[in-house]
Amino acid sequence: MSLRAVFEGRPDRRYVMFGGKGGLGKTTLSATSAFWLASHGKRVLLFSVDPQASLSDIFQRDIFGKGPVSIMPNLWAQEVDADQRIREYQDEIRKKIIDMYGFEQVPEEIDNYIAAASAEPAMEESAIFDAVVDIIVQGDYDYYIYDLVPLGHALYYLSMAKVYDEWINKITKLREDMRQYDQVAATMRRQETVEEDKILEELQYIKTRINASSQILTDKRRTAFFFVLVPEDMIILDTRKAAELFARFDVPISGYVVNRVLPPELDRASIPAYLRSRISMQQRHLEGIRTEFGDQVLAYVPEMERDVTGLPMIERLAERLFGNGR
Amino acid sequence: MAESKEPKRGRFLGVFRDIVYGMSSHEMTRHAVRTRASMEHLFILITMGDLLGIPILPPYYSLRLLPYVTPQITSWKRRMLRERDITDILG
Numbered sequence: 001m002s003l004r005a006v007f008e009g010r011p012d013r014r015y016v017m018f019g020g021k022g023g024l025g026k027t028t029l030s031a032t033s034a035f036w037l038a039s040h041g042k043r044v045l046l047f048s049v050d051p052q053a054s055l056s057d058i059f060q061r062d063i064f065g066k067g068p069v070s071i072m073p074n075l076w077a078q079e080v081d082a083d084q085r086i087r088e089y090q091d092e093i094r095k096k097i098i099d100m101y102g103f104e105q106v107p108e109e110i111d112n113y114i115a116a117a118s119a120e121p122a123m124e125e126s127a128i129f130d131a132v133v134d135i136i137v138q139g140d141y142d143y144y145i146y147d148l149v150p151l152g153h154a155l156y157y158l159s160m161a162k163v164y165d166e167w168i169n170k171i172t173k174l175r176e177d178m179r180q181y182d183q184v185a186a187t188m189r190r191q192e193t194v195e196e197d198k199i200l201e202e203l204q205y206i207k208t209r210i211n212a213s214s215q216i217l218t219d220k221r222r223t224a225f226f227f228v229l230v231p232e233d234m235i236i237l238d239t240r241k242a243a244e245l246f247a248r249f250d251v252p253i254s255g256y257v258v259n260r261v262l263p264p265e266l267d268r269a270s271i272p273a274y275l276r277s278r279i280s281m282q283q284r285h286l287e288g289i290r291t292e293f294g295d296q297v298l299a300y301v302p303e304m305e306r307d308v309t310g311l312p313m314i315e316r317l318a319e320r321l322f323g324n325g326r
Numbered sequence: 327m328a329e330s331k332e333p334k335r336g337r338f339l340g341v342f343r344d345i346v347y348g349m350s351s352h353e354m355t356r357h358a359v360r361t362r363a364s365m366e367h368l369f370i371l372i373t374m375g376d377l378l379g380i381p382i383l384p385p386y387y388s389l390r391l392l393p394y395v396t397p398q399i400t401s402w403k404r405r406m407l408r409e410r411d412i413t414d415i416l417g
Contacts, residue, residue, distance in 0.1 A: 089389070096393040110396055113377050117385045120376070126386030164387065174369055181362040188351040188358070199369075199394045206387045 003298040004322045006224060006254055007037065013224040013254070015136075015216050017146040019246070020228035021238055025259040027054045028308045028317070029228055029301070030147045031077075035311070036318045037143050038075035045139055046071075047078040048147040049128050055079050055147060060310050068139075072311065076141070080131045082124040089127065090114050122160070129160060133209045136216060158249040161214035168207045175200045217251055224254040226298070231258060231285035240292070255298040258289055262303050370395050370402045378406055 006013075016033060018026040027048075034046040045068055048055050055077045056063050063069040065081025093114055094106045106114070117123060136144060179197050216223055225246070229239040243253060267279050289297060299321055308317050373391050375382040377399065395402075 089386075093389050093392055097396050100393050101396065107396070109377075110392065110399065113374070114389065114392070117376070117389055120381070120385055123386055130386065168387075171369065171372055174365060174372070178362055178365045178369065181358045181365065185355050185358040185362065188347075188355040190347075199391055202390055202394065206390060 015144050015223040017148050017225045018228050019148045024228045026228050027147050030145050031058050032317045034145045035314045036322045042142040043074050044143045045076045045141040046145045050149045053079040058309050080128050082127045085127045086118050133213045164210045172203045220252040225251050227256045230260045231282040255296050256293050257299045259301045260303045261300045367402050
């Protein structure tokens with residue numbers, strides 16, 4: 001099966017992710033797939049959840065923090081500016097406190113807490129996590145392609161969703177118990193109604209957002225998750241370990257894409273021993289990959305002669321990856 | 327005459343009801359309200375632990391809850407940071 005066959009055969013898999021270690025070409029393959037789908041009439045949003053996003057670099061345009069930016073017909077790209085989002089979120093909380101209690105300004109102690117929150121570890125990741133939910137919930141694209149963070153971070157996202165989910169369940173339960181005590185007291189005092197618990201409503205809202213994000217990551221019907229690897233020993237070992245971990249989080253793996261394959265025809269030319277040795281090493285690892293992953297490998301992507309940046313180069317790679325036919 | 331009797335009766339019933347409430351349910355109500363208050367403090371600790379330097383979870387979603395507990399923060403901190411002694415356990 002090929003990457004093209006996966007896209008054509010399973011059009012319901014609208015959430016597409018390329019995962020893998022850093023520097024293996026996740027952004028390149030995300031952008032190339034987005035380009036190919038867009039040029040086949042699909043409305044595609046390619047967005048980055050990486051604090052060190054590189055979509056601006058590959059499209060050679062500054063799109064950081066500017067919302068969905070049109071790159072070409074049917075293709076939009078977005079890089080989330082986590083700091084900006086945190087600042088806006090903090091202002092929103094301050095405004096809510098002022099509005100709710102009619103304060104002239106937020107009490108100092110509370111304000112300090114809000115300000116300090118931005119320095120907390122994981123605040124940035126949480127903000128991006130939340131931004132992704134907005135992107136998925138609000139948009140009306142045919143495809144959402146995630147330019148994922150490197151493996152460790154991606155796992156962290158998944159585990160964060162699980163931890164948050166458990167945390168929310170626990171405190172929702174506590175809140176519900178509290179509400180029962182409210183009701184008992186109200187009944188005994190012969191009060192008719194108990195005030196609505198706004199916190200409980202807020203918790204339920206948070207829960208739906210966390211679920212929206214983690215359900216997509218683990219939805220076999222709607223999500224295609226591809227692993228990117230290169231024919232090198234350490235990368236293959238890491239990919240194997242990561243695949244096991246992802247499986248533990250119920251992420252459906254749709255296949256593997258082997259990137260940076262040196263053209264084997266080079267071997268026939270007169271080339272330096274160094275290059276010959278690299279090619280034979282790759283051939284050996286490719287054999288291993290074929291044995292281990294078999295027909296789960298959807299594409300072998302050649303090492304291009306120059307950086308894949310800018311639309312013309314992305315188009316060339318798309319031709320190699322998906323073929324010319326429309 | 328009949329008009330003034332009614333409110334008197336109503337007042338009497340009200341006082342009677344309050345006495346019965348005081349004798350039977352007041353203590354239970356007080357217990358329910360106190361338990362509710364303790365749970366509120368536990369809730370703030372779980373969500374806003376950072377305010378006391380106890381990082382329990384990343385505060386992103388906790389911040390959404392902050393406006394609703396803002397009035398309780400001062401009393402919560404006082405309760406959490408109060409020195410305790412043996413009489414607390416006995417009490």
